[in-house]
Amino acid sequence: MSKVLVVYCSLSGNTKAAAEAIAAGAKGAGAQVTLKTGTEAQPQDLLECDAVALGSYDAFSYMGGGLKDFLDRAFYPTQGQVADKPYAAFVTHGGGGKAGQSIESLAKTFKLKKIAPAVLITGKPEGQAITDLKELGAKLAAAAAK
Numbered sequence: 643m644s645k646v647l648v649v650y651c652s653l654s655g656n657t658k659a660a661a662e663a664i665a666a667g668a669k670g671a672g673a674q675v676t677l678k679t680g681t682e683a684q685p686q687d688l689l690e691c692d693a694v695a696l697g698s699y700d701a702f703s704y705m706g707g708g709l710k711d712f713l714d715r716a717f718y719p720t721q722g723q724v725a726d727k728p729y730a731a732f733v734t735h736g737g738g739g740k741a742g743q744s745i746e747s748l749a750k751t752f753k754l755k756k757i758a759p760a761v762l763i764t765g766k767p768e769g770q771a772i773t774d775l776k777e778l779g780a781k782l783a784a785a786a787a788k
């Protein structure tokens with residue numbers, strides 16, 4: 643079974659809800675899903691997965707500290723071992739959303755392969771946003787299975 647890792651950080655629950663919707667979409671598409679916060683996730687999680695979703699709230703137009711902590715800790719232990727691994731970014735924000743660019747910029751440094759545009763959500767994900775996030779999870783599951 644292909645493995646999808648969802649790593650996120652969330653202060654007030656919006657990004658957590660987004661991460662859970664991605665996880666549900668990936669599970670529904672047949673993947674085995676690991677859902678962790680940035681502070682829980684370990685470099686090994688990134689090495690072991692077949693595709694990864696990286697999510698954060700927008701914090702001053704950058705990703706939140708929890709996701710940055712994970713990426714900082716994971717960089718050297720995974721260097722050269724995650725090139726072309728499929729990934730997608732997701733962000734909840736208060737009207738900005740530039741944090742998506744910071745995630746995509748670091749993903750490039752890891753040489754991960756972007757499989758879909760970042761999903762940007764204003765506030766708490768509901769309605770169409772949940773549908774979009776579930777679809778992103780399904781896309782990650784499909785990419786993980788290749």
Ligand SMILES: Cc1cc2nc3c(=O)[nH]c(=O)nc-3n(C[C@H](O)[C@H](O)[C@H](O)COP(=O)(O)O)c2cc1C
Binds near residue numbers: 653657698740
């Ligand atoms: C310290 C801090 C800085 C923020 N900076 C931005 C920002 O620059 N742009 C923006 O659109 N939203 C900003 N926000 C709003 C959050 O990104 C938004 O409310 C998000 O959905 C919160 O996600 P969470 O519930 O997962 O913590 C900021 C929130 C906090 C707490």
